[in-house]
Amino acid sequence: MMIDVKKKILIVGLGLIGGSYAEALKRYGFRVTAITRSQRSIDYALERGMIDAGASFVDPELVSEADIVVFALYPHIFIEWLEQNQHLLKSGALLTDVTGVKGSVVYKVQELLRPDCEFIGAHPMAGREVYGVENATSRIFNGANYIVTPTAKNTPEAIEVCRELGLLLGFANICELSPEEHDEMIGFVSQLTHCIAVSLMTCNDAEHIEQFTGDSFRDLTRIAKINDLMWSELFMSNKKALLDQMDLFSAQFSRLRNMIADGDVDGMREMMRYSSERRAKFDKH
Amino acid sequence: MMIDVKKKILIVGLGLIGGSYAEALKRYGFRVTAITRSQRSIDYALERGMIDAGASFVDPELVSEADIVVFALYPHIFIEWLEQNQHLLKSGALLTDVTGVKGSVVYKVQELLRPDCEFIGAHPMAGREVYGVENATSRIFNGANYIVTPTAKNTPEAIEVCRELGLLLGFANICELSPEEHDEMIGFVSQLTHCIAVSLMTCNDAEHIEQFTGDSFRDLTRIAKINDLMWSELFMSNKKALLDQMDLFSAQFSRLRNMIADGDVDGMREMMRYSSERRAKFDKH
Numbered sequence: 001m002m003i004d005v006k007k008k009i010l011i012v013g014l015g016l017i018g019g020s021y022a023e024a025l026k027r028y029g030f031r032v033t034a035i036t037r038s039q040r041s042i043d044y045a046l047e048r049g050m051i052d053a054g055a056s057f058v059d060p061e062l063v064s065e066a067d068i069v070v071f072a073l074y075p076h077i078f079i080e081w082l083e084q085n086q087h088l089l090k091s092g093a094l095l096t097d098v099t100g101v102k103g104s105v106v107y108k109v110q111e112l113l114r115p116d117c118e119f120i121g122a123h124p125m126a127g128r129e130v131y132g133v134e135n136a137t138s139r140i141f142n143g144a145n146y147i148v149t150p151t152a153k154n155t156p157e158a159i160e161v162c163r164e165l166g167l168l169l170g171f172a173n174i175c176e177l178s179p180e181e182h183d184e185m186i187g188f189v190s191q192l193t194h195c196i197a198v199s200l201m202t203c204n205d206a207e208h209i210e211q212f213t214g215d216s217f218r219d220l221t222r223i224a225k226i227n228d229l230m231w232s233e234l235f236m237s238n239k240k241a242l243l244d245q246m247d248l249f250s251a252q253f254s255r256l257r258n259m260i261a262d263g264d265v266d267g268m269r270e271m272m273r274y275s276s277e278r279r280a281k282f283d284k285h
Numbered sequence: 286m287m288i289d290v291k292k293k294i295l296i297v298g299l300g301l302i303g304g305s306y307a308e309a310l311k312r313y314g315f316r317v318t319a320i321t322r323s324q325r326s327i328d329y330a331l332e333r334g335m336i337d338a339g340a341s342f343v344d345p346e347l348v349s350e351a352d353i354v355v356f357a358l359y360p361h362i363f364i365e366w367l368e369q370n371q372h373l374l375k376s377g378a379l380l381t382d383v384t385g386v387k388g389s390v391v392y393k394v395q396e397l398l399r400p401d402c403e404f405i406g407a408h409p410m411a412g413r414e415v416y417g418v419e420n421a422t423s424r425i426f427n428g429a430n431y432i433v434t435p436t437a438k439n440t441p442e443a444i445e446v447c448r449e450l451g452l453l454l455g456f457a458n459i460c461e462l463s464p465e466e467h468d469e470m471i472g473f474v475s476q477l478t479h480c481i482a483v484s485l486m487t488c489n490d491a492e493h494i495e496q497f498t499g500d501s502f503r504d505l506t507r508i509a510k511i512n513d514l515m516w517s518e519l520f521m522s523n524k525k526a527l528l529d530q531m532d533l534f535s536a537q538f539s540r541l542r543n544m545i546a547d548g549d550v551d552g553m554r555e556m557m558r559y560s561s562e563r564r565a566k567f568d569k570h
Contacts, residue, residue, distance in 0.1 A: 125497065125499060144499075145496075145497055145499075147497075173496075175496075181493070184491075184494070185493075185494050185497050186497075188489050188491075188494050189494065189497050189498045189499060189501070189502045190499065190501055190502075192485070193485070193501040193502050193504075193505050194501065195538065195541055195542075195545075196481060196485065196505060196538070197501075197505070197560070198541065198556060198557055198560040199534060199537040199538040199540075199541055200477070200478070200481065200534060200537075201560040201563050201564050202537055202556055202559050202560050202563065203533045203534045203536070203537035203538075204473050204530065204533050204534075205563075206469075206473075208466075208470075209469070209470050209473050209474065210563075210566075211430075211458075211460075212410065212430055212432075212470050212471075212474050213474045213567070214410060214429075214430075214474060214475065216474070216475055216478040216479065216482075216507075216508050217474045217475075217478055218567060219478075219504045219505070219507055219508070220478050220481060220482070220504070220505050221564050221567070222501075222504055222564075223501050223504070224560045224561070224563070224564040225560070225561045225564040225565055225568075226557050226560060226561055228553070228554040228557035228558050228561070229554070231557060232550045232553045232554050232557065233550075235545050235553065236545070236548060236550060239545060239546070239548075242545060243542065243545060243546060245489065246538070246542050246545075247542075248488045248489050249484060249485060249488045249489075250535070250538065250539070250542070251488070252484040252485075252487055252488035253480065253481070253484040253488075253531070253535065253538075254535070255484075256480055256483065256484055257480075257528065257531050257532075257535070260480075260520050260521070260524060260527060260528060260531075261524070261528060263521060263524075265517045265518075265521060268513070268517045268520065269513040269514070269517050271483060271487055272483055272511050272513035272516060272517065273513050274487050275482070275483040275486040275487050275509045275510070275511060276509070276510045276511055276513070278486050278487065278490075278509070279486055279506055279507075279509040279510040280510055281495075282498070282503060282506070283510075
């Protein structure tokens with residue numbers, strides 16, 4: 001292990017993910033602190049022993065003592081925070097984040113950051129349909145993917161520390177992708193699926209139809225109940241990759257539509273067999 | 286009750302749904318018989334007491350004694366069967382079906398059927414991802430919708446008998462829709478969702494992306510493992526209604542795409558809030 005338990009870890013943004021990081025890391029004996037807007041969140045975490053100290057303002061002492069700083073903020077708030085407060089960071093501090101988009105964040109942060117600190121992006125692919133530190137639990141990391149997104153600016157040591165952090169948090173798979181590969185992947189498996197669910201849920205508002213929705217429709221629209229503030233920002237922060245994935249889907253959906261219109265049963269059946277084959281692989285895992 | 290337990294019920298096509306009908310109806314004391322292609326299916330049902338008699342060919346005695354005949358066949362086989370064998374039917378027999386599309390079946394059958402018999406369409410909205418009489422169980426009807434699709438040609442008595450059949454089978458909701466309303470509804474809640482799942486599953490075949498699929502992607506593609514023979518026929522039998530629903534979805538998906546491309550965050554958030562509101566209603570049921 002490269003991470004010494006004497007290291008001090010500061011979490012900026014104590015919500016569902018930040019709180020779950022705190023809970024997981026505290027158990028190893030690290031000094032874990034938090035800065036977040038709501039004093040109630042700090043109080044909640046202190047009472048439950050999830051953090052050793054915390055503040056609802058940018059406390060210079062908490063920032064300057066931290067060896068590792070985890071940012072669990074919306075992308076644009078993360079960047080603003082750094083612009084305003086990076087002068088407080090300890091020299092040599094390692095910064096990481098939990099942001100769900102990477103290309104639009106990682107390079108900007110590495111560009112603006114002081115040269116005596118290092119930022120390495122990470123995406124813990126875990127979540128719940130509820131929010132806030134009150135719902136935090138490190139159990140959400142079990143079985144999930146943790147993706148480190150290094151660039152040419154990162155040192156091997158920082159990459160290793162970031163990977164170890166994923167292990168300590170309890171993730172099942174730790175892997176590395178470039179920010180671009182990450183954004184393509186997340187555009188497909190997560191953002192595109194949310195776009196589809198929202199479109200399906202809102203494309204036909206006939207009330208009499210809704211009474212008949214069965215399992216298929218419910219499955220496809222579970223994620224149509226969506227945090228509009230967070231997801232619109234995630235979509236905008238990954239615009240290019242998401243539009244590419246939406247266009248791939250649209251092209252395939254149009255192909256199927258044309259086969260139905262043209263009565264091309266063979267083409268349809270071939271697409272369905274390919275679909276079944278690809279989907280069947282999932283059941284084996 | 287209008288259905289006398291002395292009535293003789295013949296099921297043509299003893300698969301998952303036909304077998305589940307047999308199992309449910311036999312318990313009330315009806316004489317239940319079956320005609321299906323596979324002798325093994327007949328033997329299986331006889332051994333388990335699901336039917337009183339059966340044949341793997343069109344047995345004139347079984348057909349001519351039946352008061353109620355339930356067709357659990359693919360649409361085109363159902364129509365062929367009637368063309369070839371309707372001369373064997375008892376005068377006054379009531380025919381019904383389980384077909385998942387209605388407009389392309391109901392009128393054609395009513396048109397070709399002998400005037401001394403009556404056909405009333407029904408759609409038991411139940412199923413499993415497995416097939417055959419070996420998987421039949423009337424438990425699949427519990428909590429499900431049973432839709433009767435009468436036309437101007439149907440008598441009130443036949444409609445009532447058909448509704449009662451749904452009750453006896455154990456369906457939670459019995460309702461009536463015109464064949465056109467039925468097809469619009471099924472085009473939306475069932476066929477469109479399958480088209481989306483198949484398109485999503487086949488639109489991006491990058492292997493490295495698949496490793497990262499999480500709950501959202503799995504939910505949206507569960508039904509992408511699909512019986513290509515049955516679904517291509519269902520799609521073709523409901524072509525117009527399905528294309529209408531696909532076009533509604535495409536238009537909404539394009540709207541969302543353009544909002545993302547144009548950076549219209551307000552429009553996006555409005556669509557997401559509407560989506561959340563509509564989806565939240567499902568959780569109350």
